Amino acid sequence: MTDFISNLLALNPNYDTAFLERAYQKAEQLHRQQFRRSGEPYITHPEAVANILGELGMDDHTLAAGLLHDAVEDTDYKLADLEKEFGSQVALLVDGVTKLGSLVYESREDRQAENIRKMFLAMSKDIRVLIIKLADRLHNLRTINYMNEEQIREKCIETLEIYAPLASRLGIYAFKFEMEDIAFKNLEPEAYEKLETAVSLRQEERGKAINRVIGEIKEMLDELQIRYEITGRSKHYYSIYKKMQFQQKQLDEIFDLTAIRIIVESIKDCYGVLGAVHTKWKPIPGRFKDYVAMPKPNRYQSLHTTVIGETGNPFEIQIRTAEMHRIAEYGIAAHWKYKEGIQSEDEEVKLAWIRQTLEWQQDVNDPKEFMETLKLDLFSNQVFVFTPKGDVMELPAGSTPLDFAFKIHTAVGAKCVGAKVNGKMVPIDYVLQNGEIIDIVTSSNSRGPSIDWLKIAKTNSARNKIRQWLKKENKSANSDKGKEMLEKAAKRKGYDLQLVLKNQYMGRAAKAMNYSSVDDLYTAISYGGPLMNRTLLMCAGYYHEEKQADLKRKEKQEEKIKAAEPKKREHTKGITVKGVGNLLIRFAKCCSPVPGDDIIGYTTKGRGVSIHRKDCINILSMPEHEQARLIEVEWDTSEENISYDAEISLLAEDRKGLFADVSKACEEMDINITSVNAKTDKDGITNMTLTLSISNTAHIIKILNRFSQIRSVVDVYRTNS
Numbered sequence: 001m002t003d004f005i006s007n008l009l010a011l012n013p014n015y016d017t018a019f020l021e022r023a024y025q026k027a028e029q030l031h032r033q034q035f036r037r038s039g040e041p042y043i044t045h046p047e048a049v050a051n052i053l054g055e056l057g058m059d060d061h062t063l064a065a066g067l068l069h070d071a072v073e074d075t076d077y078k079l080a081d082l083e084k085e086f087g088s089q090v091a092l093l094v095d096g097v098t099k100l101g102s103l104v105y106e107s108r109e110d111r112q113a114e115n116i117r118k119m120f121l122a123m124s125k126d127i128r129v130l131i132i133k134l135a136d137r138l139h140n141l142r143t144i145n146y147m148n149e150e151q152i153r154e155k156c157i158e159t160l161e162i163y164a165p166l167a168s169r170l171g172i173y174a175f176k177f178e179m180e181d182i183a184f185k186n187l188e189p190e191a192y193e194k195l196e197t198a199v200s201l202r203q204e205e206r207g208k209a210i211n212r213v214i215g216e217i218k219e220m221l222d223e224l225q226i227r228y229e230i231t232g233r234s235k236h237y238y239s240i241y242k243k244m245q246f247q248q249k250q251l252d253e254i255f256d257l258t259a260i261r262i263i264v265e266s267i268k269d270c271y272g273v274l275g276a277v278h279t280k281w282k283p284i285p286g287r288f289k290d291y292v293a294m295p296k297p298n299r300y301q302s303l304h305t306t307v308i309g310e311t312g313n314p315f316e317i318q319i320r321t322a323e324m325h326r327i328a329e330y331g332i333a334a335h336w337k338y339k340e341g342i343q344s345e346d347e348e349v350k351l352a353w354i355r356q357t358l359e360w361q362q363d364v365n366d367p368k369e370f371m372e373t374l375k376l377d378l379f380s381n382q383v384f385v386f387t388p389k390g391d392v393m394e395l396p397a398g399s400t401p402l403d404f405a406f407k408i409h410t411a412v413g414a415k416c417v418g419a420k421v422n423g424k425m426v427p428i429d430y431v432l433q434n435g436e437i438i439d440i441v442t443s444s445n446s447r448g449p450s451i452d453w454l455k456i457a458k459t460n461s462a463r464n465k466i467r468q469w470l471k472k473e474n475k476s477a478n479s480d481k482g483k484e485m486l487e488k489a490a491k492r493k494g495y496d497l498q499l500v501l502k503n504q505y506m507g508r509a510a511k512a513m514n515y516s517s518v519d520d521l522y523t524a525i526s527y528g529g530p531l532m533n534r535t536l537l538m539c540a541g542y543y544h545e546e547k548q549a550d551l552k553r554k555e556k557q558e559e560k561i562k563a564a565e566p567k568k569r570e571h572t573k574g575i576t577v578k579g580v581g582n583l584l585i586r587f588a589k590c591c592s593p594v595p596g597d598d599i600i601g602y603t604t605k606g607r608g609v610s611i612h613r614k615d616c617i618n619i620l621s622m623p624e625h626e627q628a629r630l631i632e633v634e635w636d637t638s639e640e641n642i643s644y645d646a647e648i649s650l651l652a653e654d655r656k657g658l659f660a661d662v663s664k665a666c667e668e669m670d671i672n673i674t675s676v677n678a679k680t681d682k683d684g685i686t687n688m689t690l691t692l693s694i695s696n697t698a699h700i701i702k703i704l705n706r707f708s709q710i711r712s713v714v715d716v717y718r719t720n721s
Contacts, residue, residue, distance in 0.1 A: 004047055008054045008063070016060045020050075023064035023086060030068075030075040037146035045139060046070060052135040056172075056330055062128045065093035069132055073098045089126075096129030097136065130166060134175050137163045141182040156183035171300050171331025180238035188241075195237055195244075207232070213309060214260060217317075220276045221262075228273070229263040259316040263325050267292060270319045274303050277317055281307035284314060292324070294384050296394075299327055386437045395432065399458045402428050405440045406462035413462065414449060414469055415442035429456045451524045455514045463516060470523075479519040482526035489532055493717045494615060495540065505539040512538065533715050534708055541701040548596060548698060574644075575611055576636040577601060584608025587644065591616035592719075594644040596697025601633035609633065643693040645674060646700055647719035653712040654686045661710050662688065669706060689719065 004024060008015050027046050034042035050066040058066075064086055071077045072094055083091035137159060144152055160183050167176040185192045210232040221228050262273055270292060287306035295301045302320040309315055320328065383397045385404065395403050401421075406413030419426050420439040432438065449466045457463050490497055503518070510521040513534075525532045574595065575585050584607065591613040593599050598614040611633060612619050619630075652658055659678070666673055671692050678688040694700060700718055707716040 004051070007051060011054045012057065015054075015063070019060055020063055020067070023067045023090075024050075026085065027067045027071060030071050030077050034074065036143070038143060042070075042074075045143075048139045048142075049132070049135045052138060053132065056131065056135075058128070058131065061087070061089040062093065062132060065090045065097070065128070066132050066135060068094055069097045069136060092126060093128055093132060096126070097132050127170070130170065131172075134163060134167050134170075134172065138175055138179060141179055144182065144186060152186050156187045159183045160187075167331075171296075171327060172329075173300075173331070174329045177236040177239070181236050184238040184241060191241060192237060195241055199237070199240070209309070209313065210260060210315070213315060216280065217260065217262065217277070220280060221273065224272060224276060226269050226272060227265050228269075231261050233259055233261055235259065259318055261318045261320075261325075263320060263322055266321060270303055270321065273319050274305065277305065277307060277319075281309060283307050287316075292320075299331065300324075302328060383432055383434050385432050385435070388437060388439045393438075396459055399432050400429050400456055401426065401432070401438060401440060402453060402457045403459045403462045404432065404438050405442075406457070406465050407459070408440065410465045410469070412440055412442060413465060415444065415446045416440055417443045417446050428453075451520060451527070454516055454520055479522040479526070482522035482524065482532075486522070486525055486532055486535060490536060493536070495536070496615075500536070500539050500543045502539075502543075505542040506535075508542055509535050509538040530708065530714055533717075537701070537704050537708055537716075541705065544596060544697050544701050551596070574636050574642045575599075575601075575609075576634050577609060577631065586610055588612045588616065588618070589645075590618050592644070592646050592691075594646050594694060594696055594700065595635045596700075599633055599635070601631040603629040603631055643672075643695060645691050646694050648690050648692060648700070648703060648707065649717055649719045650686075650688045650690070650707055650713060651715040652686050652688070652710070653714065654680045654684045655712050658686060658710075658712065659688070662690070662707065665706050665710060666692070669703065671703065685714075 005017050005021060008020065009017065024047070028043045031042040031046070036042055036045060046067045046069060049069065050063045053063050053066045068082060068086070068090065072079050072082060079091055079095055082094060140155065141159060144155060147155065159179050164176050164179045164183070167173070167179065214230055214232060217230060221230075264270055264273060284306045287304075289304040292301050292303055301324040302318050304316065304318055306314050306316045383399060384394050387393060387408075393404065393407065395407065401419035402413060402416060404419070405416040416428060418428060418441040419430065420441060421430065421432070421436050423437075423439075425441070449469045451470065453466050454463055457466060487497055487501065490501055495501070506518045506521065510516075510518050513521065513531075515521040515524065521531075521535065525535060577583055577585070586608060587593060588602075588610050593611055593613045593616075599611055600614050600619060601609040601611055602619070604610050609631060622630075650662065659676075663673065671694065673690055674693055675691040676688065678686055680686045692703065694703065704716050704718065707713060
């Protein structure tokens with residue numbers, strides 16, 4: 001403990017050593033019989049976490065919570081006792097970091113989602129909860145080699161998906177970069193080693209070039225009488241790897257592999273240095289970024305520019321003040337005042353995003369949806385736009401005027417009918433770009449948000465406000481109506497509701513069509529249009545995919561049975577009739593079965609076996625005395641290149657060129673039309689029935705999807721008996 005206290009006093013002589021000694025002794029006592037996987041006493045972990053927090057300059061209560069962060073979860077120590085001994089602040093922080101160990105969840109994803117939800121709730125009250133959690137995760141990563149392979153992979157994936165982006169959100173880049181590199185090294189060891197070797201081979205050459213440039217910059221700044229610190233730094237491996245992957249570039253094409261960082265005393269000096277650099281070297285267009293005038297949401301400030309050196313090689317230069325550099329390394333922790341907490345402005349900036357996350361997550365019941373949306377929110381790049389008054393507003397990249405409008409105020413968003421971008425009118429689904437001036441156009445006659453707005457809005461905050469508005473206006477009640485409409489349409493087409501409209505299929509369809517929930521999709525269906533038919537087709541497609549997979553599994557099982565106990569079979573027209581040979585096979589035209597359909601055979605008088613779909617109405621309504629003629633049959637997948645007739649019905653608004661478009665679609669899919677029958681009713685709706693040569697049910701789903709995309713088609717389905 002002596003070394004621990006000495007280290008802390010070296011970082012900050014004002015620490016309350018008596019308070020921290022007491023917290024250390026309690027942690028050591030509680031964890032005395034516990035050991036880490038490395039064999040070390042468990043106290044080494046909370047001690048290391050507290051040291052990391054000390055390096056950040058955190059206060060006494062945060063360090064005490066770091067020492068005791070595992071005490072409630074891993075020992076018999078009660079939260080109430082902790083609060084009595086160390087106060088409510090430490091208890092709040094420890095409780096926020098503690099996992100939900102006592103509850104049982106259906107899956108690891110559910111547990112992870114609930115842990116993150118709880119952490120966000122605690123973070124909304126005190127951001128130090130997240131800082132402790134990040135310090136805890138960083139030390140666990142530093143000692144991750146003692147975990148088993150599965151645990152290492154799980155922790156590293158979670159780090160890249162959740163904790164490193166959270167560190168970035170708070171601007172604690174010192175944590176972010178180290179976390180990412182450790183996770184990268186363990187998840188992709190071969191790629192890491194290859195990149196490390198490639199970077200090392202060029203390091204000496206780059207070092208000489210950078211030192212030469214640094215010398216020239218020093219001469220310039222000395223002439224300008226600007227006080228400065230200047231260093232060269234190498235980019236972190238994971239950052240290089242991501243750029244190579246996402247931009248499909250080779251190592252030599254990465255501009256900022258090595259950067260020069262210049263730290264000066266004032267903002268005025270920042271721009272003075274920038275002018276000198278651009279006078280000396282030619283800047284690369286599009287590579288200059290002014291984060292001083294427009295800071296990142298995590299308060300990061302710096303000038304970035306990439307210039308072409310005298311040898312023709314590009315290099316990056318970063319210019320910032322000492323205060324900006326401290327924020328760049330430690331983010332929100334850099335603003336911590338000893339025994340005073342966070343500066344109010346920064347607290348509000350950080351907690352605003354957390355509170356918004358808590359707002360929208362209350363409407364999300366599916367843990368997987370919550371985690372996917374959170375990851376998307378964490379990873380989204382930012383776009384900076386201006387209000388007409390010149391105020392800067394940051395939004396996730398891909399945001400629309402709707403997101404901008406709802407961020408201003410819910411009433412502005414609800415009455416939004418369009419926007420002016422740089423003085424020109426644009427629709428509400430226009431994608432905002434950096435530097436644009438946005439002026440929202442509202443109308444008192446606007447009907448307000450519709451369900452489709454949920455697809456246009458990109459931010460969780462805007463979507464949440466749209467949902468609230470829809471509920472208030474009672475429009476979300478249409479969800480039940482949409483569900484009823486969909487089920488009636490499914491019955492009309494002969495679908496088994498329990499099979500085709502499973503929740504999992506509807507969830508996949510909603511996600512594929514960019515609806516945030518199944519209820520939103522049902523509500524959209526209630527408004528009418530082709531969406532209902534598209535949803536049915538998608539769900540039927542998912543059902544048949546699963547059915548085909550089950551069929552393949554069944555075939556493999558039967559192959560094993562056949563090998564062990566061969567039976568007499570007759571193969572005809574792709575059909576196997578078990579135990580019977582020399583029979584004439586024909587396909588019933590009433591239901592036109594194709595491979596993938598569940599089938600049954602009917603022994604006719606003098607015309608062999610007629611093959612029907614099991615859901616054929618002639619089979620389902622067959623008199624009991626006739627059912628003795630039914631015989632078990634199955635598809636013989638060993639016979640290839642056999643085509644089957646299938647009837648497809650298509651309803652469309654009559655127009656010139658309709659059949660030509662249908663014919664073209666068939667030609668594109670290499671499908672033969674064997675017959676066609678069409679008639680148009682008095683309302684101008686054409687009912688077209690086509691007999692097509694196809695190979696299986698999957699082929700039918702593909703055809704239905706393609707036909708549904710033809711202009712003026714309102715419904716398309718397989719004809720059922």
